[in-house]
Amino acid sequence: MGRLLILLIFNVGAWAVLRSLWPGLLQRWRLAVFASGTLLSLMPWAYSAVAGRHAQLPVGDASLRIFSVGWSVAIIMVVLIGGPLILLRRWLDRRAQKQATKVEPPANPPQVNLARRNLLTNAGRAVPLLAAGTSSVGLANGYTQFTVREVDIRLPGLPPAMDGFRIGQITDVHVGTFIDTRYLQDAVQAMNNAKVDLQVMTGDLIDDLDQLDGTMAALSECKARHGMLAILGNHEHWRGLEPILQAYADVEARGGPVRLLVDASHTFEHAGQTVRVVGVDYPMSGRSHRVKTQRMQASAEAGFRDVAPGEVVLCLTHHPDFFPLAAERGARLTLAGHTHGGQVAFLGVSAFWFAFKYMLGRYRQGDHQLYVSGGTGHWLPFRIGVPTEVTVLTLRATEASAAGRTS
Structure with missing residues (x-):
């Protein structure tokens, strides 16, 4: 209901702005088009407010x-x-009027700088065209195929066996209204083609x-040497956790390459080096930050309880705020999603930079690193400056580690 009210206020505000910037625009049939557009745009939100947050028309x-x-x-x-x-x-009009009354007799009306006023008027009339164009570009970008993003991660003290280890990451696919299983299949195939190890x-x-x-059939097409490890996000909890858990369990029971980690870890050996991957649950905290923190703490204690000395520890978390807890427990690299990178960025800066502490890309805490993906899919098809991605991360030893290996 809150989003519906906010959007309604913005629509009323847009009507007032357009009426001021371009007085003749919203008249007759154009006013009817604007009113119809407003009603149609609010309809999905109104239906969700009545029938349930995730109800479909x-x-x-x-x-x-x-x-x-x-x-x-x-x-x-x-x-x-x-x-x-x-x-x-x-x-500017008021400033011009004040200046004019100081230098002219009161009987003469104040003069306004017409050139400057016309410039602002023309700029104002360009606003709806700019808005419509940007919206169209964003929608078009939302329907383009993902990019394969190659990222090198340099980690101090990385064991020689792990230098060059490749991880393929998909996240926030949101198979549903706008993303189909073929899209997911293509994402898994992209990781297969990149010959990632995990x-x-x-x-x-x-x-x-x-x-x-x-x-699940698309995920099962994974050909990586160490298979695929998956975790839960908030949408799994919202959409129906039990059938999703059962589907993952069925794939594993059939000997498939996919394993779900819920506050648990999985180990494998790579070139003689033990690697432990910890996967934590999403902290379904509602509106309480305190509950969210407590649940993250509980996930950290459960997920990292079996970590042994000498293991290379990686962490998978949907919410990037888990990063400090993972770093404290020795995770060399933490991979996360959830934010979608804000889906809109200009000149590399997210338009919603204030929404998350860790929004997009790489972050460091000492020798530990976090990578937040911009998302492989979306639940609303709109992107500008933040393309959907399948991420291929290659672990690299730092120069000091490489020197130690060759000496």
């Missing part, structure tokens, strides 16, 4: 949600860009349980 759910995303982005841009232009124009899936795999069988 009985007819045209995907089409309406796509329209809602595009319309809402354009409306928000109109308010955020057009609003300051209106304020600037009014401030594949990982760091949560938010699926939104539509009707596609669960096909989803």
